[in-house]
Amino acid sequence: MKITNIRSYIVDNGTKKHWVFVRLETDAGIVGWGESYSQSDREDAIISHLAQFARYMIGRDPFQIKYTTTMLRDDYVHRRGSMEFYSALSGLEIALWDIVGQACGQPVHNLLGGRYRDKIRVYANGWAYNAKTPVDIAKAAEAVVSRGFTALKFDPFPLPVRTYVDKDIERHAVSMVSAVRDAVGDEVEVLVECSRRFSPTIASRFAKAIAQLRPYWIEEPVPAFDLDGLREVRQVSDAPIVSGETLYTKDEFRSLFASRGVDIINPDISVCGGLLELKEIAATAESHLVGVSPHNYNSTTVSLAATMQASASMPNFLLTEYFLSFDKVGSDICDEPLVPVNGHIELTDRPGIGIALREDELRKRAASGTPFRTLRTVSAEA
Known part of the structure; x- marks a missing residue:
């Protein structure tokens, strides 16, 4: 062939x-x-x-x-x-x-050593974009939980991204996390995203401020290449520290493991090198007693299906990402949509990655240009 x-x-x-x-x-x-x-x-x-x-x-x-x-x-x-x-x-x-x-x-998972689990746990993301206040985000979180998700992630800090923020923004972020915790209760996991934006000092202060809210993790409080900074934050945080979505191949994860700066890694199958590379990164993480929660800021179709195949064979897999803002179009273009039920997606025995795309639907949605993005300009707040 x-x-x-x-x-x-x-x-x-x-x-x-x-x-x-x-x-x-x-x-x-x-x-x-x-x-x-x-x-x-x-x-x-x-x-x-x-x-x-x-x-x-x-x-x-x-x-x-x-x-x-x-x-x-x-x-x-x-x-x-x-x-x-x-x-x-x-x-x-x-x-x-x-x-x-x-x-x-x-199915690909059978070619990678076989399944370690029959279903893959997913957490919801892409649900909090329009929530600007604690009241807004509490209502949005309740809606997510009503769909059966047992874990949800969001970034409590407003744009634009800045390395240093004032105390009012920090307090606002804490109030957003607190509102979500109050809305979903103790049994739902709250995953807090920081998007690689902070200095170690601010990240550490924030980690201590939300400790009593019991976040499942704090994701990328500082850039992944700042190994000393990650370790500083981890030393003061009660919550596990996550990093790795911006790294490519197992070569770039080597220093991250050696630094002992993370509890969990979140490589993305569609940028880290692919399915086997994700599996090999996870195997190295296993030897360092580090958990794996694959990033998936991609569609709810091919990348998710491939991530599920790799994750099925990982002893140290925790959960993976599911974007609610993508699932409607994802279902339209996929021959067998991947539908979460009670926060999990059943693993299929269908050969390959388990799904295929509908080319007629892809052609209908062919992009005519890249989405417009406004670059920041010089201002008093820059």
Whole structure:
């Protein structure tokens, strides 16, 4: 069996972020689907890489997954990868696994050592964008819990992102977390996002301020490359510290594990290097007694399905991300939508990653341009 064609789709899902899908075709008639992580204004760069990959992939055996990804890292970018490259590579790699699973008549998790669990726990995100006050966010959190989710994540800090914020903003963030905890009760997990924005001092102060609210974790209080800063925050935080969504491949996680600065990592399957790379990162985390909660700021289709396949075989898996703001369009474009029930999604035995996309729906939603994003200008608040 040989690869015969690569196609890319940029899909408008009605939000500020488009989706990028990869479709691999073979001479055996098997089609594999992958998904690349994307950001506004970056989609064209990602699909440019995918177009260049075709020169290397046409005629290649899809079973040569490890060789293919290593070759592209070593020979195509000479080990100088960018977000756009690793996003494209990850989408390609997922599609290769989808083909291999279908060719073998097996779900991918069976090719990775078998399932460790029958269903995958998910947490809700993408539900708090319009909540500006504690009253607003409490109502939004109640609505999420009414849908059966047992864990939910949000960023309590307003935009714009700043490394240093004043005390009023810190107090507001604490009040937002407090409102969510009061609204959902003690049995629902509250995951607090910080989006890599703070200095260690402010992050540490915030961690101590919300300790009595029992957050399930504090995510990315400082940038992932600030290993000393992460360790400082972890030393004063009662809640576990999470980081890793901006890192590529297991090479970049090596220093994070050595620093002892995190309790949980959150690599993203569609940018960290793909399905097998996520599995290998998780195996290294296991040896460091670190939990894994894969990031998934992608669609609720291909990336989520691939994440579920990898997560099923991880002893140290905790839960993964499900974006409520994406699920309507995700269901429209997917042949078998992944639907959470009581905060979990059942694992399928369908060969490959377990789903396929509807090309007619992808074409209907083809993006005509990247979502407009206003860049900040110089001001008194800059």
